[in-house]
Amino acid sequence: MSAKLVFLGRLEELAGTDGISVDVPLGWAALLAHLEEHYTPDLVETVAGVRVKVALNGALIAEKGGVVLAEGDELAFLPPVSGG
Amino acid sequence: MSAKLVFLGRLEELAGTDGISVDVPLGWAALLAHLEEHYTPDLVETVAGVRVKVALNGALIAEKGGVVLAEGDELAFLPPVSGG
Amino acid sequence: MSDVRLLTSGFDPAAELSAFTAAHPQAGGIVSFLGQVREGAGCEALELRHYDPLTLPAMQDLATRVRGRWALDGLLVIHRSGVMLPAEPIVLVAAAARHRRDAFAAADFAMDHLKSESWFWKREKTGGQWRWIEPREQDFEDIARW
Amino acid sequence: MSDVRLLTSGFDPAAELSAFTAAHPQAGGIVSFLGQVREGAGCEALELRHYDPLTLPAMQDLATRVRGRWALDGLLVIHRSGVMLPAEPIVLVAAAARHRRDAFAAADFAMDHLKSESWFWKREKTGGQWRWIEPREQDFEDIARW
Numbered sequence: 001m002s003a004k005l006v007f008l009g010r011l012e013e014l015a016g017t018d019g020i021s022v023d024v025p026l027g028w029a030a031l032l033a034h035l036e037e038h039y040t041p042d043l044v045e046t047v048a049g050v051r052v053k054v055a056l057n058g059a060l061i062a063e064k065g066g067v068v069l070a071e072g073d074e075l076a077f078l079p080p081v082s083g084g
Numbered sequence: 085m086s087a088k089l090v091f092l093g094r095l096e097e098l099a100g101t102d103g104i105s106v107d108v109p110l111g112w113a114a115l116l117a118h119l120e121e122h123y124t125p126d127l128v129e130t131v132a133g134v135r136v137k138v139a140l141n142g143a144l145i146a147e148k149g150g151v152v153l154a155e156g157d158e159l160a161f162l163p164p165v166s167g168g
Numbered sequence: 169m170s171d172v173r174l175l176t177s178g179f180d181p182a183a184e185l186s187a188f189t190a191a192h193p194q195a196g197g198i199v200s201f202l203g204q205v206r207e208g209a210g211c212e213a214l215e216l217r218h219y220d221p222l223t224l225p226a227m228q229d230l231a232t233r234v235r236g237r238w239a240l241d242g243l244l245v246i247h248r249s250g251v252m253l254p255a256e257p258i259v260l261v262a263a264a265a266r267h268r269r270d271a272f273a274a275a276d277f278a279m280d281h282l283k284s285e286s287w288f289w290k291r292e293k294t295g296g297q298w299r300w301i302e303p304r305e306q307d308f309e310d311i312a313r314w
Numbered sequence: 315m316s317d318v319r320l321l322t323s324g325f326d327p328a329a330e331l332s333a334f335t336a337a338h339p340q341a342g343g344i345v346s347f348l349g350q351v352r353e354g355a356g357c358e359a360l361e362l363r364h365y366d367p368l369t370l371p372a373m374q375d376l377a378t379r380v381r382g383r384w385a386l387d388g389l390l391v392i393h394r395s396g397v398m399l400p401a402e403p404i405v406l407v408a409a410a411a412r413h414r415r416d417a418f419a420a421a422d423f424a425m426d427h428l429k430s431e432s433w434f435w436k437r438e439k440t441g442g443q444w445r446w447i448e449p450r451e452q453d454f455e456d457i458a459r460w
Binding site: 097 | 291
């Protein structure tokens with residue numbers, strides 16, 4: 001059972017990939033711990049920061065700390081946009 | 085010896101022509117008298133009014149009452165513009 | 169340099185805008201305004217008259233003022249004179265600039281001043297009758313914004 | 315109805331604008347904004363990334379807001395994603411309206427909001443190196459005008 005994490009913009013560079021698969025169920029704190037274990041501290045700090053928004057299955061989430069990922073979910077990390 | 089009068093916009097309709105020839109020298113008062121004699125009172129009243137500007141040989145004139153036409157002059161009567 | 173033209177026959181706005189864009193590859197943004205004879209408003213034809221000694225020189229003066237006020241890479245002003253049918257183009261203004269705001273403001277300003285101050289007289293044919301158009305109050309309000 | 319498109323390959327702004335104009339003969343005025351990759355600024359290529367579940371829906375929402383705020387005959391919003399070279403078009407917005415002011419305001423508003431709020435992430439290639447672009451302060455100032 002897995003969910004997908006998607007890294008947009010420069011988060012892709014920080015993660016070294018545009019997306020990964022994670023085992024579920026997975027809460028926010030466990031998700032950060034997973035990123036800390038496998039990726040750079042920069043990535044964790046940035047996705048946890050106020051400037052990065054998250055979308056769960058295409059819907060923006062007001063409180064990312066409350067996220068719990070279930071089977072088939074897609075969680076996208078959205079840094080500030082830089083326009084067209 | 086003659087000068088040309090040019091009627092723009094709806095003045096052309098009032099005058100029934102887009103331009104006429106007049107004998108010179110011709111001052112402003114004599115010009116109005118000439119128009120009164122040959123055209124409608126409406127035309128005279130309109131060209132004498134504050135809303136109609138005049139250009140002598142392509143240059144706008146601040147005080148049309150001071151105009152004296154000489155040989156070869158072109159005096160244009162310019163009603164308010166109605167844009168593009 | 170600005171490209172300012174007074175035309176007495178039809179023009180192709182898409183081709184003009186395309187050429188203008190190609191001429192300014194260093195501009196990040198191009199704002200254009202196209203005015204055309206409205207179809208379906210009961211107007212059968214529109215005629216614009218101009219006065220040769222004044223009309224084009226005043227359009228060129230306006231272009232110079234616009235260039236002095238905003239940082240533009242290019243400015244295009246094309247205005248028709250003569251008889252036009254519904255859906256035919258009347259006026260095309262385009263401003264190319266590094267910054268979007270400059271391009272918008274320059275095109276907007278140029279149009280307001282073309283409409284309210286340029287030496288054009290307009291008449292419309294409706295129901296087979298030609299009728300001269302008086303200046304619109306809106307034009308004076310538009311120009312007072314600047 | 316508005317025509318809102320997110321494209322992953324090139325488009326021809328002149329042809330799009332021409333088709334849009336032809337589709338709205340009842341509009342007196344059409345304002346357009348074309349954004350293109352600037353040539354000569356040292357940028358070798360530009361890449362825009364988007365996120366499928368969010369980007370186009372948000373563009374459609376923006377179009378709906380614009381239509382609700384101004385009286386338009388038509389609205390066109392085309393935005394590229396992917397890699398673009400200098401002089402290639404990035405974005406085209408066009409607003410057709412009976413009244414000139416509505417068309418200008420609608421296109422201006424749409425561009426400010428596309429630039430500052432749309433789900434695009436941009437990187438530039440200069441000197442052979444790709445670099446992500448941070449949001450510009452100017453974009454926030456632009457949007458605060460409305």
